[in-house]
Amino acid sequence: MEKIIYAILDKTWRRRAVVIITLILLGASLMMIPTKLVMAKMLPGKSANTFSIYVDTLTNSSILQTQELTECIEDSLIKEKSVVDLEVYLGQGAPLDYAGLVKGSDFKRMQYQAEIVVNLTHKNTRDEPSFLLIHRIRPLIQNKCASIVPGSTIRFVEMPSGPPTLATIVVELYGTDDKLMRETAEKIAKVFEQTEGLVDIDIMQDSIFSKYELAPNKEKIMGSGLSVEQVNNIIYLAFKGMSIAVKNTRDQQDQIPIFVRLSEETRGIVSNSKEALATKLSALKLMNKMGMMVPLKEVVDINMVKSSPTIFRKNLANMVTVTAECDMVSQVYPLLDAREKLQEILANDFNVTNVPMMSTYMFDLNLKSKDSGEKLLLRWDGEMKVSLDTFRDLGGAFIAALVLIFLLIVIYYRSFALSGIVLAGCFLSIIGVISGHWLSDKIQLIFTGSNFFLTATSLIGFISLMGISARSSLLLIDFSRSLIAKGMDVQRAIAVATATRSKPIMLTAIAIILGSLLLATDPIFGGLGVALIFGSIAATLVSLFFVPVLMYKTKAMLWLKKDEDKEECFSDE
């Protein structure tokens, strides 16, 4: 060891070679990110024992239609061996979980909504991870069942491995013109459908359907001695029903309501038409103040109208949301694909401009309609936004950590140059982090057929690696300086110090690598484990070969920790 370092330090070209090799490796590993050799994702999927299916049929579907659809799904699911039991929640959300909390499962109470909770056998006894199972059955179920009620969406919701988001890919379309927004949202959804890797596409808005409006004819109502309120109440009581009184009970925890409605046979309307409704209404009679019976049909006019869909708003502007999930791929690349396609397609009707300035909203698009001049804002939210925010914050934390280490070492050594060496050593562990991810990706592709992503936890690993490499460099510098102070020649001192310190440095690295082996097998913290394993290999190599070369050229190494050397310290800058 000592001889190798001494030899390297001996010749200028050897020293240069070390520096150049390091820089090439750094460049090559950094290039792996834009060239998609290593792909980024916030958090990978994890195998779970349960997943949910959200079913939304058309807004005016009955609970029976919804149930027909869920039964179809049920029939497909029970063929799966790993399914243990399933609960179908019709007209409501399943018991709340973390995913449901942000996906609005608590607010579901309409006939067109349903959720299915599927429990699987324990993940340790099951060969197929839940995300692969979903990947396999998703197209089967969607092709078979979605057509039962046209326009339905069936979404598969996995247990999030980290904090939950509304969906992996969320496009929020802000504007004031509801019609334009509705049309644009449909275009976006179509683009998503054509984008590879995107599934479970859903536009979060009510479908528009025809309905009938009973307009009370005020003159006729007054003329026949009725009141508008009476008309409203009776119509509601007759067809929808009301609990008009309650009875307290001794042996139950609830009051027992008395519910009044027309009987099933007489309530039903033959068909969905104006005439059928009119016939039914003429059979229902009201009693006026004089005790005379007035048919309901006489006092109301029936009009056919379009339903008014629910209006969604976010931060004081009207909004339509389009969501999509990523099927086993990182959300970054489908998003960029879809965005490119969107820019192309929307350019037919809009002037599309990018949002200026770098921010976590940097993918947003400003749309200005060519016809009406109406402005829309297309905003990307969901996991992408959370990832960008997290990566930004972690990046900030990383820079803060760098600055703190730098300051600490400047205080300790009173030399900027030595601090610079330590920092360079810290930063270079990125070579190992990135190439380690590339390697793990390849290995995992062979064994499980799924990708291994650079995740937020990889960044955490990288940040903690910095501390470790800082420690190695510090120990090296400290030891070399004390040897030089004892009068040893610089080249020899560095070589001896590196050789002596290589033992604890390598021991530490081995301890970290072994400590992280089990981490690396975890779905969420795999990134952290891989970052630590390969990062510490790189960090060890860097501190054993690269740092000595840098030290050799640094004059600050020669100083003893004496106060009179203070002035020199600054002149060296």
Next chain:
Amino acid sequence: MKIYKANNIAGYLAQAFLKNPLTMIFGISIILLGYISLIVMPREEDPQIAVSGGSVIIALPGATPQEISNVIIKPLERRMNEIKGVENIYGTAMNNVGMVNVQYYIGEDREASNLKLYDKVMQNMDSLPMGAMRPLIKPFDIDIDIPILSVAFFKLEDEKIDNIKLYKTIRDLQQEINGLDDVSKTILKGAKRPQFNVMIDLDKLSSFHISLGQVAQSIQSISKNSPEIDVPTQNNELIVFGVKNAIEDIDDLKDLIIAQYRGSVIYLSDISEITYNYDIQNFQKVLLSYRDTNGEFRKAGDQLTLTVAKLKGTNAVTIADEVIKKIRESKEELQAQGVGYIVTRNYGIRANEAVNELVHHLVITIFIISLILIPFLGWRESLVVTIAVPMILALTLFIAYMTDQTINRITLFAFLLSLGLIVDDAIIVIENIHRHMHLAKSKFQDFDHLIVEATDEIGPSTNIATIAIILTMVPMAFVGGMMGQFMLPIPLNVPVALAVSLFVAYVFTPYLAKKLMKHKYKECELPGAENIGVFRNLSCKLENYLSVLLRKCSWSIKKWKK
């Protein structure tokens, strides 16, 4: 002999604890405290994320979404936007009802946020539009809202029980479960509540010339409950009497006289079908299919799901166990009534599995690390590290317990992550003691002094290096958003673990080295020499032997001189 004088904190600590008889007791109690913490700390699968927010729901019957949006949502949104700390405001305008969801920045204090929300709505009650109903304010509460346990109760094959009976049975069970410690909210999903259904035949209604309004009025008029009346008697005693509710059972409803038609009395049962059944207007239902013991799927039809949530900061594992125990107690009773049950969600088990699995990983990793140190440092040195690491983890865990953290996956990942970092300090100290032991000059040095000197020597650089690592973790505590909250146990625990590792390295490593290692001069290594490793060559052994001999000789010579 020269007495080594410590000149930094590392040396002082090593010196102070090296011969202190309490060090052993101190060490054992640390391990015990850590173990107790591991047992009693509340366990969760994922750490709690402090999400504050709430929804305000205002109903305006008969209004269209456009109207709701203009009169309710827009003014309400403006008011909500005045609150500090609000990140997003979501408005939903439906037919008849408007809802505004307020979402605070992650990490905002929940109680304060809820108070601000109430306050804002209450202040503006006067500007509610005419006809609007009282606003309903529902703050989010993850602890209470997310159940840790859900149990599906269903009808067994023989169909002995109907929906109402099932509901009544489970409702009673729910009451008992709610009485258990630390259980907060329990909900029944898919409940079919009992009610009297009066299904009026429209055709009969018209043939008897009765209006619906009449029917409703006559039912309402007899189902009045009134409080009891007390009147004093002449002897100043109280005489109590009350009017009984005229509707006692289904027959009272059937015999209700609605009107007279052509001289004959018309009862309610003449124009309608009256049943005592469940709430037929409620379209919500929950269905269950499960794999029975033969592996065949059975569609069990309507089921009732009981969900149980826990209070904040309590142990999901024990609560889930308690509840299941309670249900199991009444299993036979349920079975006799024709009710079966399946646990469909148990976060308690999941939390326990996750925690146990990771603790298992921790133990394995410590074991592997200590094994790998043996060829490099020798088994005694490796043993010192193997004892030091659990001590560090135990003390860190105890500190985490004292600061009201829970034990969850992320906490344990923080431990796994810190494992690689905390062994360092112990390794550096032990390695330096090891190195000093084999230095030529220390051959005649007292072992205690050697240990103090070795610890003292690496003090400054170890301090600075450990502080550097702590500094890298600290900024992570300021990462915002859900992810920041989710990862929070890492920046909370890793720096603590590192600081503790420094303390243990200075206090217990020298102590353990003194107890476990033997100052035998058996090696002939020099700093920088390359013969470190498993294989020690023969000449080295010979030299050792000679040096021991030499030492013994010089010792006896010294004695003889005296």
